[in-house]
Amino acid sequence: MNTSSYQEHIATLQARYAKAMQHFNLDAIVLASGQKTYYFQDDHTAPFHAYSGAQQWLPFTLNTDTYLIIQAGQKPRIVWPIRDDFWHAPNPVPAGEWQDEWDISPARVDDKWFSGLPQKCAWLGPQPQSFAQTIEGLNAYVDFSKAVKTPFEINAMRLATERAVKGHLAAKEAFLAGMSELEIHLAFLQASQQTAAQEPYPGIVGVNEHAAVLHYEHKDINRSARPLTLLIDAGANEHGYASDITRTFVRHDDEFSALVNSLDTMEQHLASSAMSGVDYRSIHQEALVGIAHILHDHKICRLSVDEQMAKAIPQVFFPHGIGHLLGLQVHDVGGFQIDELGTTRKDENSPFLRLTRTLKKDMVITIEPGLYFVPMLLEKMQADIPQHGCDLELIERFKPYGGIRIEDNIVVKDDLPINLTRNAFGQ
Known part of the structure; x- marks a missing residue:
């Protein structure tokens, strides 16, 4: 210490x-x-x-x-x-x-x-x-x-991030070796040196279609006959301070891996914009626009970005918020407060967004865009959005992969933010 x-x-x-x-x-x-x-x-x-x-x-x-x-x-x-x-x-x-x-x-x-x-x-x-x-x-x-962290707190979260990253790398190797969800989770726990009870939140380990369940709570003991995708959302603790990291790993260089690469590029751009004075809600809106670009560029939806936004197409594939405060709690307190008196502000257009504050130096936040193929949401889109412009045949090919989420832990600064997660991964 x-x-x-x-x-x-x-x-x-x-x-x-x-x-x-x-x-x-x-x-x-x-x-x-x-x-x-x-x-x-x-x-x-x-x-x-x-x-x-x-x-x-x-x-x-x-x-x-x-x-x-x-x-x-x-x-x-x-x-x-x-x-x-x-x-x-x-x-x-x-x-x-x-x-x-x-x-x-x-x-x-x-x-x-x-x-x-x-x-x-x-x-x-x-x-x-x-x-x-x-x-x-x-x-x-x-x-x-x-919400504003001291240097002591930021260092604790850096250490928690480094431990979690060791677990993510071990989980990746277990997935590529064909292990089951349970075996992958055990590999994560061993490498991050913690028990399941010590995790800051129950780790999410979803292979294939399970990657489309946002808070997938099971750990399948059976190995997949054809593993395609691993989505792992898991962190570690350092005397109470949490890291919260998600990565999506794939086995093949194909059209789905191209989607992963596009989302990864978008996520890094969003993370670099997390500076003091920025309204966090604007980052969420930028993420929705980014998803619309990805859907169009990968021919999942033929509509223009403006048409997609008008019809709320991006929310079909990215139904959650772009992130939240991080600290002693994974979804740290005060995310909706705009003053010390407890006045709150929620975004009616983004009901699942957990942070609506203007960012300040030394806040620690997550940036976690996702792109999922959720059968329930896709069925609702077909029923409720006429002329949605989506290629249903291509979507059917993507469904076995489940989905993608990439999440980094970011220290807000006046200029270039600190990406604790990318630093720990060495990238």
Whole structure:
């Protein structure tokens, strides 16, 4: 860990929270990591992910029942859970220089660690407790600033990206060797050094037609007799910070691989436009125009770009948004906010777009155009759009390939953005 970078990170968070406490007339804020949740009528717990507002402060993966106390002008305090438990592994306080920035208070579950808190104290996180207030608007106030990342956070996401890229390269080799979706996923996990429960989101591994299912949730154990396409959307974590990467790999140099190359070129162009001051919605609109060009250039649709846009043809093949904020959550918070007060803005013409803000320096975003051959959407197009101009015979040839998505993680800058993903792939 870079100590000076972490010190600057803590100072930035303290300034943000001091501003929030002043705005809401508070003396302290308690951040709770959260507690275990159990499956219905079972003693087995769901995988735990700490509340992002608490995780943001620590340089390691935060566990359950941990509390942070933030007070203006004071060193932050962490209440560390002592577990008298012989069923599970011990839970020692992680060693390291990070401790210099904290007051550490070990506490058992029945300790009254909160007894000395000031009266004007707010709670952020799950399972609010009666000793602290839940303040309307406080969540939105602190969420808005999370979109702009500190150097410490950006470095964590760079490390998460590098681990995920190792997994993607291993997945590619497994696919080219004819492995099943499950085997491909296991190759990804091994190379990225994580278990499935540690992934920032369940990895998507779709071979052939499964690549047309946007959030394909299965892992087929059977090997395909004729593998054509692999779409893998999978990331890694670095103490809570996520990478979110998608690649589409093919086995043959054919008309579908030409489509992949065109989308890859378009994706890189879109990524290079992610600069401060740019309305993210305009990047989404540019992506739709780009899809229309690809459909026309590859003779999938004979209509002009303007005619396609008027009839919403690109949305048949690219039905989701161009991307989202990335950070402690894969779809990071505050994507629709336009101010600290929680005012939101959605794009009625793009209902699945998860980010509608104007980009600022050091935001981290994804750029992820796709082009899919989804039977349901194609059938709807034929039923609802007269004179759609699409070559249905060519589309039938493409259906066995499923679809394409290419996704990079981008650090917004004032001029040329930083493409964490391409840097990690070395391209």
